[in-house]
Amino acid sequence: MGKSSKDKRDLYYRKAKEQGYRARSAFKLLQLNEQFHFLDDPNLKRVVDLCAAPGSWSQVLSRKLFTEDPDKENTKDKKIIAVDLQPMSPIDNVITLQADITHPKTLAKILELFGNEKADFVCSDGAPDVTGLHDLDEYVQQQLIMSALQLTTCILKTGGTFIAKIFRGRDIDLLYSQLGFLFKRVICAKPRSSRGTSLEAFIVCMDYSPPKNWFPELDVNKSVTEFFEGCMVTKDESSNDILPAWVEEDRVIAEFMSCGGLDSYDSDATYHIDDDLSSNIAKISLDPVQMPTNPPYKKALELKRSGKLTRAI
Amino acid sequence: MKEISHHGPGLCVKFYDEFVYAGYGPYIEQYNYKSGELINRCRVFRKNKVHGISISSNGYILAYGARSAAVCSLSDISDNVSILQEERLLAEWITCGEFSADGNKVFLLTCYNKVIISDIIGTIIGVKTIKGERSILYSGSIKPFSDELVYISAGTVMGGVLVWNLYEESIVHNLKGHEGSIFYSTISDNGKYLASCSDDRSIRLWDLKTGAELTIGWGHTARIWNLKFFQDDRKIISVSEDCTCRVWDIIVDEDGKSVLLQQSNIYEVHQIKNVWGVDVNSDHMIAVTSGNDGRLKITDLIQTSRTGKETGSFSIQKIQDELDIPFEKGEIIKGFQWFSFGLIAVTSFGKILKYGDVNKKWTLELEDKRFSSFVIVSGISSKNIAIFMNNKADILLLRFDAVGNLQLSSDYNIKGLKKSTNCLVSIFDRKSIILLLESPNPRDRLIFLKIDNYNLDILQEFRFNRPDNFVTTCMEAFEDYILLGSRFSTIGIFNLKGSDVDPYLIRKLTPGDTITSVSFVEIEKKLPIFSVTNRDGYFNFITIDLKRSSCKRVHFSVLHSNKVSKGFLEGAYIDDKNQYITYGFKSSLFYMYNETNCYEIMSEPCGGAHRQWNLFPDGRGFVLVYIKASDLHYRKIREPRFPAVLKNGLHGREIRDISILKSQPYKNGYLFCTASEDTTVRLSHFDQDTGDITNYWLQRKHVSGLQRCKFINHHLMISCSAREELFLWDIDQDSSSRPYISTRATLPTSSDIPDLRIMDFDVKFLLNSDSFLLATVYSDSVIKVWSFDEATNKFALLIEGRYETCCLLNVKLESVAKQLYLITTPTDGHVVVYNITDYIPYELADNFQFLLENFNECKTLPLPNYITKFLVHQSGIKTFCTDSESLPRTIKIFTGGDDNAIAMNILKVDADSLGIISSSSSFIEDAASSTITSISLFDKNRKLMMTSVDQLVKVWDVTGDDLVPIDKRYTTIADTGSLDVVTLEDSSTLSLIGGVGISLWKLAF
Structure with a gap:
């Protein structure tokens, strides 16, 4: 697919380029906000963007919290921290940290930046590389959410909001059930900018209220399960003497909510350049805002291009 | 509701005794790999898939997958439909499971680099880990060298392989060099090496003692999922997302200082995409692989040497030295024909040579200067007849006995051709063969000679007008008709018994050009069906009503139309298992391919575009003879010693739609179509009692991922996809051998670039x-x-x-x-x-x-x-x-x-x-x-x-x-x-x- 044909197929891709977002996923956060208005709260001061690279969500946060706030006085005590293992190019009003979200040092750094105050809002649009083994991919994604959640429980204020990308596969109801121990309301939200053909959706966890008597503590030697011990009803309770027998685990179906309104662009549709909806879009093709990063298989690609991987045997 | 059968990704395979144990969905399937027979299918998990299997020296089997694990005896797997009572559920994903050296303990490595040690019945003995390292693992393996010494190699997502000592809970090495997540790492039995692979698509070999990176193997074109040392740690086999498995030789130079990973073979074993599991039986030198396509495939790793030497190469110098007669300067091999006794070849100076396959010796059979410079060699191997023709329409026929002694020779000069540049031969009936002579001059007639296959007499001669734009490329005889394939996708039918001097013509059968084979397949409703292949990859099954046809009109219909996935198609046949086998070239590679079940049978690098080659039937196999860089090569293609597949797969990617042909049953079940993300539509059959699936055809007309397929009546089906593709298909079920499916119509698109x-x-x-x-x-x-x-x-x-x-x-x-x-x-x-x-x-x-x-x-x-x-x-x-x-x-x-x-x-x-x-x-x-x-x-x-x-x-x-x-x-x-x-x-x-x-x-x- 050429550049222009992708533009036609995917309006959000094109709109992202026009509006200077680093990725089309910016619209997912915008549409989630259209539904839940978490970024429109004037009291929103401290926000954390986990797994932030390349940074489109941070861009949205920056615009919402700073650029679009008419009260410039109010923006003084606002702070956005974006964390990722990968380096990120700078974004106005965003403090970027290249760090591991599972490490206690990262937690300490965030709290230090916030002046030991807790965050109002934590989000994560992170996803691991997909292998094609559906059960493994879904598990790794859930572990990523749990890792983000570990850090979140240490930095989020009671009553705060956490949102994260999920894949709605076979064990998603297990995750909903676990999140129910930490938040008063858990909703599965699907923005219109997220393709209908994709398993992707977002959990919107509102009103953080951890169990009393449970005090989260990040420790590099603790597993996710150990971290949440005493907080969630986990299957591991039986005994430490034998491998636990199989049990049917608690599963909950979260409320589903479509976001973005039916009048917003449809990410599954093919638009024509002369469609009224897209008439404001210039007919020239734009270059991508953020060039693709170096993939790990760069050398293999070079060898292939130079004909070194052709089949001779 | 009850599940009768399950076909899906196979994630792991293991050889043990005469069996293959395969993790297949939530089941373990046990096969006898010599007979191919399914011994038992045993359900081991409720919801999780079996990702790995380990078998202990004392007859226990450990299955693990996702957070589930189960241990039972091997006989439990053979004798029961389920062992669900043994399923255990851990808190974390199990990356690897292994028995201890004495078989009495089980090690389970979780994705957070923690090892749980238990006994056979699941009593936890201990939990081991290394401090400060808890990033998630995509891969890992456990190597129990002895009861005291166990190494763990853990593949992290950050490009490092952590090797640690289980009982000491200490890091041995942190191997750095890869980029991206490590997808597999494994330690050799002799403790010398560790091999690893990652998102960077390389295989790296490490010195386990020093932790030094010894060498890197490049070759796979996508991610590598699994590695295995075999043959006393002298070789590695790898499997990948690119659908291949590859064999790598570990080559250590004489002073033992430098080590090389040299790719020694590539096998295309699965369909798009992903090969997940691999194991090797070093005694028999066979590999078993399992893929996302649900296939369990056996690959012969010594295909060309299993029953002795099955390949040979001869330079002209070597032949000359052996014969001890002088060759002219620039004398080369011009043509050849393979027989059960060996090879007959002719040189550019008219020397007719014989290579005895038994005594492995070259002899000069005779010399005939008429067949210098321009000579075409053909023959009928089953009748031991070799035929030589020059461009002056001289023909020489030689008949040999079963061991290669020349019995009879006759030669003729055929009048009426200004020049002769093409000579094709085919069996006509029990007693005779038919020979075609063709001139480059389009006004010259086509001459057929019916020749007695014992005394080599010309029994009858037939002359036909040559149609416009007709250049013969292949020939088939059926009853009293000769069918010639030509360029421009044309077939000419010549009625030897009729009075017509013009052939009946089928023009533009496919979009391709040269027809490479026409061969009789079967009779359906009293009419013959022919398979027709085209060099550009198209193939058809057509039925022709020969008796009703004339030069004015040919009564034929296309029952089946399809195209090979890539490369040139030179021919095809139906084998004794009712499977359609195609062969041809993918650039310099000759291939034979099982089209029915979609796997490569063999391949051989044969050189560039102007190659000279032929495939000869030989007993129950074939012999490929070709000239590459002026050397003569042969390769025997034997019937496989082991079944090529234990289980056939369906699609390597998601099935987007299914449609059952419900109007009538077909062979104790129903025909059904599947439309897949892999851009293909399959026509298959399921048995309503066993749930077994039989593949018939894989249609490749779509070029984009499918959306829908649906039977719209008892013989019509529609499929649609992206790029505005919608095709109407016609299914023919009249043949008892197999159904056929052809494209009947294509929906118009709204633009040229849909x-x-x-x-x-x-x-x-x-x-x-x-x-x-x-x-x-x-x-x-x-x-x-x-x-x-x-x-x-x-x-x-x-x-x-x-x-x-x-x-x-x-x-x-x-x-x-x-x-x-x-x-x-x-x-x-x-x-x-x-x-x-x-x-x-x-x-x-x-x-x-x-x-x-x-x-x-x-x-x-x-x-x-x-x-x-x-x-x-x-x-x-x-x-x-x-x-x-x-x-x-x-x-x-x-x-x-x-x-x-x-x-x-x-x-x-x-x-x-x-x-x-x-x-x-x-x-x-x-x-x-x-x-x-x-x-x-x-x-x-x-x-x-x-x-x-x-x-x-x-x-x-x-x-x-x-x-x-x-x-x-x-x-x-x-x-x-x-x-x-x-x-x-x-x-x-x-x-x-x-x-x-x-x-x-x-x-x-």
Whole structure:
């Protein structure tokens, strides 16, 4: 697919380029906000963007919290921290940290930046590389959410909001059930900018209220399960003497909510350049805002291009 | 509801004794790899898939996958349908499991680099880990060298391999060099090496003692998933996303200082995409692999040397030295023919040489200067006849006995050709062969010689006019007819018994050029069927009514049309297992391919474009002879010693739609089609009792990922996909050997560079006809209605219009009260109804099921406004079905959405206005915890079956005002996306459920 044909197929891709977002996923956060208005709260001061690279969500946060706030006085005590293992190019009003979200040092750094105050809002649009083994991919994604959640429980204020990308596969109801121990309301939200053909959706966890008597503590030697011990009803309770027998685990179906309104662009549709909806879009093709990063298989690609991987045997 | 069979990704395989144990979904399947027989299928987990298997020296087997693990004896696996009582569930993902050296303990490595040690019955003995390292692992392995010394190699997501000592809980090495996640790492039995692979597509070999990187192996073109040392740690086998398995030799130089990983063989073993599991039996030198396509494949690693030396190469110098006679300067081999006794070859100076396959010696048979410089060699290997022809129409025939002694020679000069440049031969009948001589001059006639295959006498000569643009490329004799393949995709039929001097011609059979083979396959309804291959990759099965044909008209029909996946196609045949085998070239590589089951049988690098080669039948196998860089090579292709596959797969990627041909059973089951993300459509069969699947054809006409496929009557099927592709297929079931499938028509596209997706379609037939009305919906919100005419095989556009701008996902044509409604569901969650009754040149028959022509003018009209639309779901309606039969003047609409909900809406047709009123509805908002992908009515539309991405299959009773759940089962098919249902004569119901794999279910309520 050429550049222009992708533009036609995917309006959000094109709109992202026009509006200077680093990725089309910016619209997912915008549409989630259209539904839940978490970024429109004037009291929103401290926000954390986990797994932030390349940074489109941070861009949205920056615009919402700073650029679009008419009260410039109010923006003084606002702070956005974006964390990722990968380096990120700078974004106005965003403090970027290249760090591991599972490490206690990262937690300490965030709290230090916030002046030991807790965050109002934590989000994560992170996803691991997909292998094609559906059960493994879904598990790794859930572990990523749990890792983000570990850090979140240490930095989020009671009553705060956490949102994260999920894949709605076979064990998603297990995750909903676990999140129910930490938040008063858990909703599965699907923005219109997220393709209908994709398993992707977002959990919107509102009103953080951890169990009393449970005090989260990040420790590099603790597993996710150990971290949440005493907080969630986990299957591991039986005994430490034998491998636990199989049990049917608690599963909950979260409320589903479509976001973005039916009048917003449809990410599954093919638009024509002369469609009224897209008439404001210039007919020239734009270059991508953020060039693709170096993939790990760069050398293999070079060898292939130079004909070194052709089949001779 | 009961699952009868399951076909899907195989994640791991293991050789043990004379068996292969395969982790296949939640089952372990045990096969005898010598006979190919399935010994048993044992369910080991409830929901999880078996990702790995380990077998202890004392007869226990450990299965693990996701968070589940189970240990039992090998006989438990052989004797039971299930060992679910042994399933344990851990808190974390199990990356690897292994028995201790003495077999009494089990080690389970979790994805957080923790090892749980237990005894055989699951009592935990200890938990080991290393401090400060807890990033998630994609891979890892456990190497128990002894009861005291166990190494763990853990592949991190950050490019490092952590090697640690289990009992000391200490890090031995942190091997750094790879980029990206480590997908596998393994330690050799001798403790010398560690091999690893990662997202960077390289294999790295490390010195386990020093931790030094010894060498890097490049070759795979996609991610590598698994590695295994074999043959005393001198070789490594790797499997990859690129569908290949590769063998690497570990080459250590003499002083032992430098080590090389040299790729020694590549095998294409699975279909797009991913090979997950591999094991090698070093005693027999066979590999077993399992892939996402559900295939379990056996690969012979010593294919060319298993029964002695099966290849040979000779330079002209070598032959000359051996013969000890002088060759002329520049004398080369010009042609050859293989026989059971060996090879007959001719040089450019007319020396006819013989190579004895038994004594491995070259001899000079005779010398004939007439056959210098220009000579064509052909022959009939089974009759031991070799034929030589020069460009002056001299022919020399030699007949040998079974051991290669020359018995008879005769030569002729054929008059009437200015020059002869082509000579083809074929068996004619029991006693004779037929020889074709062709001149480069188009005005020269084509000459056929019927020759006695014992005394080599010319029995009869036939001369035919040569048609325009006819250049013969291949020949087949059938009864009294000769069929010649030509360039320009033309076939000429020559009736030797008739009086015609002109052949009958079939022109432009395929878009390709040169026909490379025409071969008789079988008789169907008293007519012969021929397989026709084209060098450009097309192949057809055609039936010809030879007796009714004449030079004016050939009565033939195309039963089957298809194309190979890549490369040039030189020929094909049906083997003794009723499988279609093709052969040809992929650039410099000669290949033989099992087209029925889609795997490569063998390949051989044969040199560039001007290669000289031939494939000769030899006993129950073949011999490939070719000249590469002026050296003569032969390679024998033997029948495989071990079964090539233990289980056949279906698709390597998601099955997007399934359609069962329900109108009639086929061989104790039904034919069905699957449309896959891998851009292919398959025609297969399932056995209704065993659930076994037989593959027939893989159709490659689509070039984009499929959306839908559906049988629209007892022999027509439609498939559609992106790039605006929609094809009408015709299925022929008259042959007892196999069904055939051919493209009958292609829907016109809206532009030359189509980029729209056709999301769905529906049809309404004309009474007693193959003509029908077709509705199509597109990703740009366009709705089109077409008429298909069975006589012309053409589509005509009747209605065109657009709903809004959002993508349309489904469409149905429903008729009530003599009105025809088009119902569509966009991504905006609405159900939209159009009344198109007055916009089509048809009216409804009395039973509403069919259309009648009303002979109105046929022209394209704009789509009218919808008569109603109503919001049912929050977002896209993924699937829907309708029922207008049970109640008069109502349409029941069942919908399943991305919002986890299903709904039933009953629409009433107002008697006066013919408008539609929604009269009642039932909405279940939490029908599943994820997207509902497919629903289907069954049991006389009293029940509804539903699948969702959370891998649930549910059945609802839909007879009342509300949807009532009846049954719910978990399916192990991931990305559950499609289903179809058929009710049998005994009123039991069978259902196929597709996703990544397919399973057959039996339903009885």
